[in-house]
Amino acid sequence: MAKKIGVYVCTGCGIGDALDIDKVTKVAEKEYKCPVVRTHAHLCGKEGVELIKKDLEGEEGVNAVIVAGCSGRVNTDVFNFGPSVMVERVNLREHVVWCHPANDEDTDMIAEDNMRMGIVKVQKSELPEPYIEEGIVKTILVVGGGLVGLTAALEAAAAGYKVVLIEKEASLGGWVAKQYKQVALRPPYDELRENDIQDIIKQVEDNPNITVYTSAKSEGISGGPGIFEVTINQNGNTVKEKVGAIVLATGAKPYDATKLAHLGFGRFQDVVTKDQFEEMASSGKITRPSDGKEVQSVTFIQCAGSRDPEHLPYCSAECCVGSLRQALYVKEQNPDATAVIIYKDLRAAGQYEFLYKKAQSEGVVFIKGEVVGVNEAGGQVSVEAEDVVRGETVQVDSDLVVLATGMVPTTAFGEEELTVEVKEGEEAEAAAAAADTIIRSDILNLQYRQGPELPSLKYGFPDSHFICFPYESRRTGIYPAGTVRAPMDVRAAIDDAAGAALKAIQCVELTAKGAAVHPRALDFSFPEFNLSRCTQCKRCTEECPFGAINEDEKTYPLPHPTRCRRCGTCMGACPERIISFKNYSVGMIGSMLKNIEVPEEFEEKPRILVFACENDAIPALDIAGINRLEYNPWIRIIPVRCLGSLNLIWIADAMSNGFDGVMLLGCKHGDDYQCHFVKGSELAEIRLSKISETLDRLRLESERVQMRQVSIMDYDQIPKILDEFAEKLEELGPNPMKDF
Amino acid sequence: MCAFKYNPAASREVYNLESGKYAQQCMQCGLCAVTCPARHLMDYTPRQLFKMLFAGEVDKVLKANTPWLCTSCCLCTVRCPRGIPIIDVMHSLKHYHFEKGTKAPVATLSKVFFDSMMKRGRVFELGMTNAYYMKSGFGAIKDAMKMQDVGMAMMKAKRLPLAPPKKVKGLGDVKKIYDKAVALAKEGH
Ligand code: SF4
Ligand code: SF4
Ligand code: SF4
Ligand code: SF4
Numbered sequence: 001m002a003k004k005i006g007v008y009v010c011t012g013c014g015i016g017d018a019l020d021i022d023k024v025t026k027v028a029e030k031e032y033k034c035p036v037v038r039t040h041a042h043l044c045g046k047e048g049v050e051l052i053k054k055d056l057e058g059e060e061g062v063n064a065v066i067v068a069g070c071s072g073r074v075n076t077d078v079f080n081f082g083p084s085v086m087v088e089r090v091n092l093r094e095h096v097v098w099c100h101p102a103n104d105e106d107t108d109m110i111a112e113d114n115m116r117m118g119i120v121k122v123q124k125s126e127l128p129e130p131y132i133e134e135g136i137v138k139t140i141l142v143v144g145g146g147l148v149g150l151t152a153a154l155e156a157a158a159a160g161y162k163v164v165l166i167e168k169e170a171s172l173g174g175w176v177a178k179q180y181k182q183v184a185l186r187p188p189y190d191e192l193r194e195n196d197i198q199d200i201i202k203q204v205e206d207n208p209n210i211t212v213y214t215s216a217k218s219e220g221i222s223g224g225p226g227i228f229e230v231t232i233n234q235n236g237n238t239v240k241e242k243v244g245a246i247v248l249a250t251g252a253k254p255y256d257a258t259k260l261a262h263l264g265f266g267r268f269q270d271v272v273t274k275d276q277f278e279e280m281a282s283s284g285k286i287t288r289p290s291d292g293k294e295v296q297s298v299t300f301i302q303c304a305g306s307r308d309p310e311h312l313p314y315c316s317a318e319c320c321v322g323s324l325r326q327a328l329y330v331k332e333q334n335p336d337a338t339a340v341i342i343y344k345d346l347r348a349a350g351q352y353e354f355l356y357k358k359a360q361s362e363g364v365v366f367i368k369g370e371v372v373g374v375n376e377a378g379g380q381v382s383v384e385a386e387d388v389v390r391g392e393t394v395q396v397d398s399d400l401v402v403l404a405t406g407m408v409p410t411t412a413f414g415e416e417e418l419t420v421e422v423k424e425g426e427e428a429e430a431a432a433a434a435a436d437t438i439i440r441s442d443i444l445n446l447q448y449r450q451g452p453e454l455p456s457l458k459y460g461f462p463d464s465h466f467i468c469f470p471y472e473s474r475r476t477g478i479y480p481a482g483t484v485r486a487p488m489d490v491r492a493a494i495d496d497a498a499g500a501a502l503k504a505i506q507c508v509e510l511t512a513k514g515a516a517v518h519p520r521a522l523d524f525s526f527p528e529f530n531l532s533r534c535t536q537c538k539r540c541t542e543e544c545p546f547g548a549i550n551e552d553e554k555t556y557p558l559p560h561p562t563r564c565r566r567c568g569t570c571m572g573a574c575p576e577r578i579i580s581f582k583n584y585s586v587g588m589i590g591s592m593l594k595n596i597e598v599p600e601e602f603e604e605k606p607r608i609l610v611f612a613c614e615n616d617a618i619p620a621l622d623i624a625g626i627n628r629l630e631y632n633p634w635i636r637i638i639p640v641r642c643l644g645s646l647n648l649i650w651i652a653d654a655m656s657n658g659f660d661g662v663m664l665l666g667c668k669h670g671d672d673y674q675c676h677f678v679k680g681s682e683l684a685e686i687r688l689s690k691i692s693e694t695l696d697r698l699r700l701e702s703e704r705v706q707m708r709q710v711s712i713m714d715y716d717q718i719p720k721i722l723d724e725f726a727e728k729l730e731e732l733g734p735n736p737m738k739d740f
Numbered sequence: 741m742c743a744f745k746y747n748p749a750a751s752r753e754v755y756n757l758e759s760g761k762y763a764q765q766c767m768q769c770g771l772c773a774v775t776c777p778a779r780h781l782m783d784y785t786p787r788q789l790f791k792m793l794f795a796g797e798v799d800k801v802l803k804a805n806t807p808w809l810c811t812s813c814c815l816c817t818v819r820c821p822r823g824i825p826i827i828d829v830m831h832s833l834k835h836y837h838f839e840k841g842t843k844a845p846v847a848t849l850s851k852v853f854f855d856s857m858m859k860r861g862r863v864f865e866l867g868m869t870n871a872y873y874m875k876s877g878f879g880a881i882k883d884a885m886k887m888q889d890v891g892m893a894m895m896k897a898k899r900l901p902l903a904p905p906k907k908v909k910g911l912g913d914v915k916k917i918y919d920k921a922v923a924l925a926k927e928g929h
Contacts (some may be wrong), residue, residue: 297749327844336749336752338748338749340746340748356767357765357822360764360765360766360767361761361762361764362763363748363752363755365746365748365794365795366767367746368768384743385742389768389791390744390791390795392743392744393743393744394743394744394745394746394795395743395744395745395746396745396746397745
């Protein structure tokens with residue numbers, strides 16, 4: 001259908017007072033010959049919306065709407081006219097009148113350029129058609145039958161979804177099933193309660209929506225969200241199941257205590273791990289392994305192997321609460337027995353404070369300090385510690401010493417490998433950045449080109465977007481939860497299970513609609529490949545952060561649209577520029593920037609192009625506007641899905657079109673990345689290092705193109721960043737290509 | 741090995757005192773220590789005292805002047821994040837002290853002050869001072885000699901009368917109040 005563009009300029013929110021609106025409407029009417037151009041004083045009000053609707057329904061036959069006014073991040077529901085009407089928002093408020101002086105020629109020029117870009121964008125876009133895979137299933141696979149797996153299964157089943165649960169052991173319950181008692185989940189939070197895992201197991205077994213496979217593991221998972229095919233090996237028999245999303249809940253293993261000889265393990269019989277102690281408590285009597293006598297005194301050593309650069313550098317999160325619980329077992333068996341806990345920090349936050357108080361009032365003694373030695377003395381184990389409160393070395397003798405060992409995720413066991421062969425030459429750096437570390441832990445056995453398990457980030461935990469979006473992994477549709485994701489205690493793990501189950505549900509629902517999942521949920525566009533021009537360079541396959549692109553037999557890229565997160569990193573990577581979305585393409589952004597008016601050199605109005613990531617940089621620029629922070633008027637902003645979608649041709653285009661400089665604003669990358677698409681901003685920075693060589697060759701100063709990492713909280717820094725860049729460009733003088 | 745040895749079991753008796761159990765809940769935050777107006781005179785702050793209990797140093801706790809210097813101002817008690825009625829713990833410790841017959845100078849002073857008070861309803865300084873030195877044993881006589889100058893100076897300034905003061909009016913009623921309190925305590929109120 002031919003596009004008929006209606007342009008609606010809002011003059012409310014101070015826009016009409018600050019801008020010469022005629023100039024803005026003239027751009028649409030005269031320059032681009034848009035058939036319908038209207039202004040309204042309050043477009044988001046009922047009357048304003050009616051005005052647009054009338055043109056959509058009436059004889060005007062408008063089918064593409066451009067709303068010029070507030071940021072595209074607000075009023076999205078108001079300006080939504082259904083799936084068949086394309087809507088584009090031109091920002092005149094946050095990015096123009098709220099951050100630039102009113103009634104100023106330069107401010108008007110920004111508004112005009114924004115209008116030009118908006119119109120070109122619509123001209124170059126098509127309505128996306130959802131990609132709906134055939135035979136989508138909404139069943140959820142839960143891997144791991146411990147507390148988290150069981151809870152996730154019950155949550156998903158309660159929401160009406162079929163669940164397949166696989167557990168490698170012969171029985172369900174995992175680590176929690178081995179516990180004597182449980183911490184309270186309800187007020188007053190200070191009593192231990194009976195372990196109710198058997199009830200939970202029974203609920204799972206009785207639930208008609210849940211199919212359980214015990215003594216089973218995944219031998220292979222192929223496909224993608226909505227169309228995963230899992231090969232389950234149960235006691236040697238293989239079964240195939242089709243599932244839509246996966247919750248990874250395989251938990252953690254205790255840290256290997258044999259490495260803790262300095263704490264006495266292996267040296268003295270009466271030094272045991274917390275799991276051995278739990279077993280004794282469950283069996284009915286806590287005794288000394290050396291002589292079988294009932295214990296009269298127990299010392300717990302916290303952080304045994306955790307928060308220790310020689311062992312596990314992180315806090316295992318559960319052991320403080322675990323030792324409070326176990327110290328109460330000692331008191332339960334014999335109120336006159338002594339229990340001492342030697343700790344670095346007692347991390348029993350939130351409601352666990354009540355349990356801590358309970359342990360204290362039962363007479364458990366707490367020593368804050370570092371253990372310096374464990375020895376045997378007179379038939380007892382003697383622990384020496386630097387007591388920081390007393391300021392001296394102290395000694396505690398007891399019948400039994402319990403090491404509160406930390407947890408290691410089950411994904412950490414196996415051989416490590418990189419997904420991408422790091423090669424020599426031109427692309428080496430990008431390949432290295434794109435490479436994921438995969439540990440062959442034999443849990444999921446994904447049949448992905450990118451390796452059999454989830455990529456890991458640090459310490460063997462599967463990479464989840466831990467700063468902003470827990471559960472999100474780099475393999476779409478697979479959501480780690482519980483102690484496999486991060487060290488956590490029982491209460492946090494239960495919440496985690498529910499969270500991941502919800503994520504899995506969102507995934508199957510969105511995939512069934514043909515829409516993207518987080519962070520571009522409900523985006524119906526997806527990358528399309530013009531393979532006739534593909535040179536099989538594999539840049540897209542390697543750089544896609546989500547493993548969405550495999551290779552076919554002829555080594556052409558083979559996209560898996562349901563795995564795709566729509567970031568556009570492949571589009572940015574492709575040197576042949578053959579990857580595009582219906583409403584986002586290399587050509588579209590190229591045309592937008594070419595339609596910005598760049599004044600001649602003598603006019604002394606430089607132009608600076610800013611590619612800003614929609615996830616953090618654009619909101620930050622909006623907030624800068626809301627706070628009326630002013631910045632340089634030569635700036636023109638183009639939002640991009642992710643800096644990863646940056647194609648170097650845009651920079652070349654910008655320079656040859658006379659822009660004096662280009663700045664990229666994207667998310668933080670590195671180990672504690674905040675990039676919503678994990679690798680996007682890092683890859684953009686690497687690509688940028690390539691262009692600086694080219695710029696140098698053209699005798700253009702490489703400082704003309706710069707990248708800055710910003711987060712949404714940096715809104716107050718952005719004006720300074722932009723102004724300083726403008727100053728730098730002023731020093732360099734105008735782009736010599738301007739007048740060509 | 742010369743390291744200090746923890747002996748938590750030793751303090752069990754203290755925790756069984758009327759308000760003793762509260763001491764167990766101390767988390768060593770130190771708020772009481774910085775709050776107490778008498779802390780600079782105390783051998784140990786309330787926080788230190790409780791830590792000593794945890795370690796089993798009951799003797800040291802009994803000899804400490806802390807409970808005796810506590811003015812019952814209640815400042816620490818309202819600030820303690822663990823809600824420990826610190827004054828009550830101090831009172832329990834004082835009782836425990838007498839129960840155990842521990843000797844500590846400031847406890848002795850308290851006792852003679854109280855006795856002097858109950859006799860007349862007001863304090864007879866010279867009598868009280870003498871009683872203090874007598875009760876404190878042989879070493880204290882030496883200390884008393886050292887204080888002679890001060891005593892003489894005070895006498896000259898008429899601050900240390902030789903004769904005891906008159907009884908207050910209604911001393912009988914004060915005694916009744918006291919006896920009633922003792923009886924109530926015995927009943928366990
Ligand atoms: S980057 Fe482009 S040219 Fe290379 S394999 Fe991918 S699609 Fe083909
Ligand atoms: S790079 Fe992004 S847009 Fe491209 S296939 Fe991967 S997830 Fe999809
Ligand atoms: S304020 Fe309370 S909790 Fe803190 S040190 Fe004093 S008694 Fe202990
Ligand atoms: S009540 Fe006693 S211990 Fe507490 S602040 Fe007052 S004087 Fe100090």
